[in-house]
Amino acid sequence: MEPRHGAKGDTVVDFLMQAIQAGRFVPGQRLVEADLTAELGVSRSLLREAFRRLSAEGVIEIVPNRGALVRRLTMTEAMELFEIRLELEALAARLAAEKIADPGTRERFERRIAPIWEEVPRFSTSDYLAENRRFHAAVFEAAGNGQLVKLNSQLQLSLIMAQIASELTGDVMMESLHEHRVVASAILAGDAAAADAAIRGHLSRARDFVRAIRPEVFRAGRPGEAVPFSKAEFAGTIEKSP
Amino acid sequence: MEPRHGAKGDTVVDFLMQAIQAGRFVPGQRLVEADLTAELGVSRSLLREAFRRLSAEGVIEIVPNRGALVRRLTMTEAMELFEIRLELEALAARLAAEKIADPGTRERFERRIAPIWEEVPRFSTSDYLAENRRFHAAVFEAAGNGQLVKLNSQLQLSLIMAQIASELTGDVMMESLHEHRVVASAILAGDAAAADAAIRGHLSRARDFVRAIRPEVFRAGRPGEAVPFSKAEFAGTIEKSP
DNA sequence: AACAGCAAAATTGTCCGACAATATTGCCCG
DNA sequence: CGGGCAATATTGTCGGACAATTTTGCTGTT
Structure with a gap:
């Protein structure tokens, strides 16, 4: 081996x-x-x-x-990353909605996001982190743009979430899961405009949530500093x- | 030393x-x-x-x-990168237009792009490549988002240009320079919508130009292949x- | 007890040489 | 001329070595 x-x-x-x-x-x-x-x-x-x-x-x-x-990450870096992700994932969602008619793409996307339809009363933080990661990765992959998939990893979703994990409550995670469903539905319906709007809404709310977190969770100082x-x-x- | x-x-x-x-x-x-x-x-x-x-x-x-x-790059990769750059640089241009009121930002931006105002009848390919690189970098820097600047380097502008350099004609380069001026003017005027439109136009035309290049210039095969x-x-x- | 300063220890940066695994080239032969 | 095989070139990984730098620990002083 x-x-x-x-x-x-x-x-x-x-x-x-x-x-x-x-x-x-x-x-x-x-x-x-x-x-x-x-x-x-x-x-x-x-x-x-x-x-x-x-x-x-x-x-x-x-x-x-x-x-x-x-x-x-510093708070500033996290906010900068959200600003970029908003545009990039909106692009990915639009592309995904356009390409979802392709059977292969649809099949793979549905398989990847299957867990979000499960009716769970609540889940553990680590389950949520894994689900969240998979969902966003699935959107990027469905867009059918290889370079975009690579860039997704630079957007540090995992890092941000790991850093703020302690601040997550069951309610917040459930709300996020519901928003994922809205996004997924729009993509599966092939409605690019709706997918764009849904993902922007989801990410904006996530950004606002992170922005409100107590600053000790983040690194102090300016980005790139010692x-x-x-x-x-x-x-x-x-x-x-x- | x-x-x-x-x-x-x-x-x-x-x-x-x-x-x-x-x-x-x-x-x-x-x-x-x-x-x-x-x-x-x-x-x-x-x-x-x-x-x-x-x-x-x-x-x-x-x-x-x-x-x-x-x-x-393969042709596909180049097109994928253009698709991404369109969104990201449009974001950068909007942000730059909003932040140009700040004296420090304005001063730095003007200094970086100064060469584009020069009245040159025509320039060498390598001069153009350098100017082009500087101009786009300047837009990203003026946006004031550190993560965005880092991502710019992943968009491989230099690589694409180096690869197609032999196809560039004086006319194409002059046209590109003029478009840079339009973008710069919009940013300096603080008009985010105009800057957004100008950069999208510029990049769309550049993309179409690249798409029309004979395929031997690009790597054959699927992206990521042997x-x-x-x-x-x-x-x-x-x-x-x- | 708090603290400044210094020596000791820990840790990283870089180089060198070695050898196995793999790829490329050159050559021979039918 | 094309296929196949041996020789060569090149990369992958290791281990050790030593200097530069940071971190820790100690010591004496106020």
């Missing part, structure tokens, strides 16, 4: 990405090379390449001489292999 | 980026590690990190076991240090 020569780096990237999305590494947490090479059993070279890739994707940050840490950094800050959260 | 510890990698990235934009490395050309480490006097580790970063920015492509090559690859294809274009 060894991955073929040249694909080992992907394994490391996938591992880190999943660990971050699963919340094992939280925004702001430092990623120490020595610990991770020991745990993953790969060399520093490989780990550092993985860091570079994740950094380019905007998932982690590399501070010279201080290493890598899970990216923690990052506060100290081992003590996250002591104990980094698990070494016994 | 030694760059400080930890910034040497940036030097390599900058060098490669410039070499590509200057046309020394053309789309599709292979980048051999051994040659570049010899020329730049850096280790393979550093060069490979630079490759990873450029690959993440979409400037080069890394094919497992076959190394790095300057990215060469890349044709052979040393002979570019033999002699890779200069080794004597």
Whole structure:
């Protein structure tokens, strides 16, 4: 089951990405090379390449001489990302509505979003995060524009959600789920204008919700500024292999 | 003049980026590690990190076991990128028009785009490429959204232009320059709607021009497919240090 | 007890050399 | 001339090494 020569780096990237999305590494947490090479059993070279890739994707940050840490957004950055996502996902929703007539596209889209129709009284935060991620990814994929799918990953939906996860309530999540259904319906009906409006409404409300969150949840300072950094800050959260 | 510890990698990235934009490395050309480490006097580790970063920015492509090559777009990819740029740059233009009242923003924008007002009868292709790059970058910067500026680099304007450079005529470049002036005027007048319309018109025309180019200029096959690859294809274009 | 300063330890940045895996080229042969 | 195989070139990954830099820990002083 060894991955073929040249694909080992992907394994490391996938591992880190999943660990971050699963919340094992939280925004702001430092990623120490020595610990991770020991745990993953790969060399520093490989780990550092993985860091570079994740950094380019905007998932982690590399501070010279201080290493890598899970990216923690400032409020400003989060708002800027919402502003961009609004346009890009509206475009994706319109394209998706136009292309949904194609059987392959429709089939894939319906399969991807199937979970949103389930009648759940309430769900766990981590279930919601996964559903949310899948739903938005499905919209981008249905648009049939490969470059757009790539850009979606730069919009850091997962990161924003991971950061504000503690502020989510059951009501908010249920409301979001309902909005997803409205968007999905518009796309499935092939109504581009309605899909555009629905997604813009959904994202605007999400943005307003995030904007109202207490500022301590976000990184302080201007975007791109020096990052506060100290081992003590996250002591104990980094698990070494016994 | 030694760059400080930890910034040497940036030097390599900058060098490669410039070499590509200057046309020394053309789309599709292979980048051999051994040659570049010899020329730049850096280790393979550093060069490979630079490759990873450029690959993440979409400037080069890394094919497992076959190394790095300057990215060469398919027609489909180019069209997809135009579709995205249309929305994103329209957003940037609107934001720029709204923020142009701010003296700092206005001053910087005017300085950056100053060259477009010059009365030149005609200019060289490479001058045009540089001007074009600067103009679009200026629009994104004036929008005052840091994340948007980062995304601009993913839209591969330089790559598209480098690839089609041979098809550009003096007339086309002059027409483009005039359109830049219209966009700039709308932004400087603070008219968001006009700026939006002007940039959409400009980009639509550019897209149509590119779409009409003979297909041999673009990479064949579906996006993301295996890349044709052979040393002979570019033999002699890779200069080794004597 | 708070604190400034300094030495020790931890961590990252970069290089080098090595070897296996894979791709490309060159050559031989029918 | 085309196919096939060996030689060569190139990349993927590792491990170790050492300098630069940051972080931690200690110590004595006020």
